[in-house]
Amino acid sequence: MTPKKRSIGSNHRWRAYTAAAVAIAVSIGGGTAVRGTTEPPADETSTAATEGGGDTSVTPAEPGGLLERAREGGIRIGFANERPYGFEGDDGPTGEAPEVAMVVLERMGITEVEGVVVDFGALIGGLNADRFDVIAAGMFINAERAEQVLFSDPDYCGTSAFAVEEGNPEGLTDFASVTETGATIGVLSGAVEDGYAVDSGVPDDQISRFDTTPDLFDALSAERIDAVALTAITVREQVAELDGFEATDGFVPVIDGVEQLGCGGYAFRMDDQEFRDEFNRVLNEMKDNDEILPIVEEFGFTSAEIDAAVGVTVEDLIAPAPEGSMPEGSMPEGSMPEGSMPEGSMPEGSMPEGSMPEGSMPATSAPA
Numbered sequence: 001m002t003p004k005k006r007s008i009g010s011n012h013r014w015r016a017y018t019a020a021a022v023a024i025a026v027s028i029g030g031g032t033a034v035r036g037t038t039e040p041p042a043d044e045t046s047t048a049a050t051e052g053g054g055d056t057s058v059t060p061a062e063p064g065g066l067l068e069r070a071r072e073g074g075i076r077i078g079f080a081n082e083r084p085y086g087f088e089g090d091d092g093p094t095g096e097a098p099e100v101a102m103v104v105l106e107r108m109g110i111t112e113v114e115g116v117v118v119d120f121g122a123l124i125g126g127l128n129a130d131r132f133d134v135i136a137a138g139m140f141i142n143a144e145r146a147e148q149v150l151f152s153d154p155d156y157c158g159t160s161a162f163a164v165e166e167g168n169p170e171g172l173t174d175f176a177s178v179t180e181t182g183a184t185i186g187v188l189s190g191a192v193e194d195g196y197a198v199d200s201g202v203p204d205d206q207i208s209r210f211d212t213t214p215d216l217f218d219a220l221s222a223e224r225i226d227a228v229a230l231t232a233i234t235v236r237e238q239v240a241e242l243d244g245f246e247a248t249d250g251f252v253p254v255i256d257g258v259e260q261l262g263c264g265g266y267a268f269r270m271d272d273q274e275f276r277d278e279f280n281r282v283l284n285e286m287k288d289n290d291e292i293l294p295i296v297e298e299f300g301f302t303s304a305e306i307d308a309a310v311g312v313t314v315e316d317l318i319a320p321a322p323e324g325s326m327p328e329g330s331m332p333e334g335s336m337p338e339g340s341m342p343e344g345s346m347p348e349g350s351m352p353e354g355s356m357p358e359g360s361m362p363a364t365s366a367p368a
Contacts, residue, residue: 061274062274065275067108071109071110075112075133075134076113076133077101077116078117078118078126078134078135078137079116079137081213082120082212082234083095083299084233088115088117097264098136100286100295100296104279105279116132118131119189119190120137121191124267127267128269130269133268134266135266135267138156138264139266141263141264141318142192143318145267149270150273151266151276151314151318152266152267152283153287153309153314154314155283155292156263157264157305157309158231158263158264158305158308159261160193160196160250160262161247162185162228162229163220163230163235163239163242163245163247164248165226166245173248175197175200178202178227179202179206184207184208184225184226185207185208185226186210186219187207187208188211188213189210192262193229194207197229200255208224220245221242232250233301235248237299237300293306
């Protein structure tokens with residue numbers, strides 16, 4: 001199979017591979033067959049770091065680490081074919097995550113990037129098996145995944161939604177409504193919506209799991225399922241191309257009284273912390289300079305999703321919220337079972353009314 005190539009500026013060469021092609025390349029060449037062989041000119045590292053208005057300095061790399069290797073010989077990113085986060089375009093990988101990653105990597109002094117396409121559920125396993133070096137797929141950051149990979153800070157936050165038949169005949173609004181109506185929903189294997197549905201009490205026989213986004217929407221079109229549960233951004237993107245279907249309003253799943261606002265970022269192997277830290281430094285400079293939205297708005301992202309990630313860190317998303325730190329309004333009134341906190345368990349006056357400064361804990365502090 002001849003890989004697609006995409007020229008990025010004057011320096012980048014993208015190659016998109018199917019999972020099968022990568023497996024063949026690894027088996028015959030120890031993984032090196034999927035990497036481009038053209039070495040960048042010696043002076044391109046400093047140029048790549050300055051193009052686009054980023055920091056003019058390039059952070060020195062530790063000898064033998066991924067950052068040094070990537071600057072010398074290129075890097076591989078893994079993504080799934082899920083619009084609009086990462087997918088194969090006419091000229092190679094594109095979408096929110098690959099496009100942002102492209103700019104970040106260029107400013108890190110990396111001049112050659114290859115794309116590796118796998119099913120969403122195989123992304124973390126593929127990363128840790130060294131099939132690629134970075135996950136650029138808009139993956140939601142949560143504590144369970146953070147036990148297996150290092151995440152960057154998020155570059156967007158979003159809600160969930162359902163793709164349904166026009167008119168929403170089942171009246172689906174959230175996962176509780178799925179259980180109540182007996183509707184069957186489709187989810188992407190390995191995606192957070194699967195866990196949201198299970199943890200919300202949706203019976204397993206009302207959940208159908210699929211490996212790819214196209215498979216999900218094929219099943220919806222064929223009426224094998226009643227709805228598709230994905231991020232609101234993906235649902236809007238997909239139904240725009242389908243006749244007879246619509247997106248429900250976005251909603252934030254609530255599990256055990258905790259809002260699950262999803263924020264996406266980039267994932268790295270545990271051993272590549274130096275690389276992750278440098279990626280994070282550049283990414284946060286871009287967030288501070290309002291450079292993310294112009295890159296991703298063509299994929300349906302708005303200032304609402306991008307601004308929601310400003311000031312949010314990976315630690316906010318994976319650390320358990322301290323007891324009593326839930327911000328006002330993050331738990332619907334009446335959702336705490338009566339008697340769950342014994343009367344008088346908090347000494348009267350230990351926290352004067354209004355003593356918690358507004359905004360002192362971001363709404364995304366609960367794990368997604």
